[in-house]
Amino acid sequence: MNGDKIKEKVLEKIKSGQVKMKPKIYFWLRPLLFILILLLIFVFAIYFLSLLFFIFKINNGWTLIAFGLRGILVLILSLPWGIIAFVLLLMVILETLIIHFSPLYRKPVLYSFLLLLILIFVISFCVTVTSFHARMLLSSRGHNIPLIAPLYQGYEKMDFKNIYCVRILSIDNHEVTVECLDEPTIPHPVKIVLPENFAKYEEIQVGRTVIIFGKEENGIINLFDLTGKNIEEFCEHRRIIFPRMK
Structure with a gap:
């Protein structure tokens, strides 16, 4: 009996427009x-x-x-x-x-x-x-x-601020002249000033390509650090973007 009453109530609501039928689709x-x-x-x-x-x-x-x-x-x-x-x-x-x-x-x-x-x-x-x-x-x-x-x-090129791929051209005590390979806005060549008692001085060799971390001001880069790791992978991508790198 309860089922019949529920059915009747549902039918009444459908007829009155309170409940709208929706197609199976x-x-x-x-x-x-x-x-x-x-x-x-x-x-x-x-x-x-x-x-x-x-x-x-x-x-x-x-x-x-x-x-x-x-x-x-x-x-x-x-x-x-x-x-x-x-x-x-x-x-x-x-x-x-x-x-x-x-x-x-x-x-x-x-x-x-x-x-x-x-x-x-x-x-x-x-x-x-x-x-x-x-x-x-x-x-x-x-x-x-x-x-x-x-x-x-x-x-394509992430903006690594103060990170540069350079080739060392000459060395004069704590001043190093380099060619910046991945940043066309920096003058060529550019001087790098090494910090006192720089621990990685032996890694600085003429003709070598390194990745440096330093702040550039008026054509001079004050060096914080450098690395010779992953040179080919890191610099090759910049070479594709900046053909100046040889």
């Missing part, structure tokens, strides 16, 4: 649309995170760690924070959609977010290993593709 399209949106956001998150890895890879950001805390600070300040913020936003949106719209969602928020983060990181790393972004970068150089070209060309 609505119940098919809604989950499909939800899944499509999730996949789209998921793909975008992977694309931009793998792009972030690619940018870091071609710029050899790890080289700056050789300069200690100062180098790490330069690296942090040079990161493309716009892309990082966008990736985090996409992951938050993705997690929010899963929580609020998935009827099967039962896992704790932090636990599921970490799983999602790990999954996106792993897939993004795998994409970075492929030649996908390298091909996109080459395409952006030859063709002015809307959105794509500014994105790749804008982050």
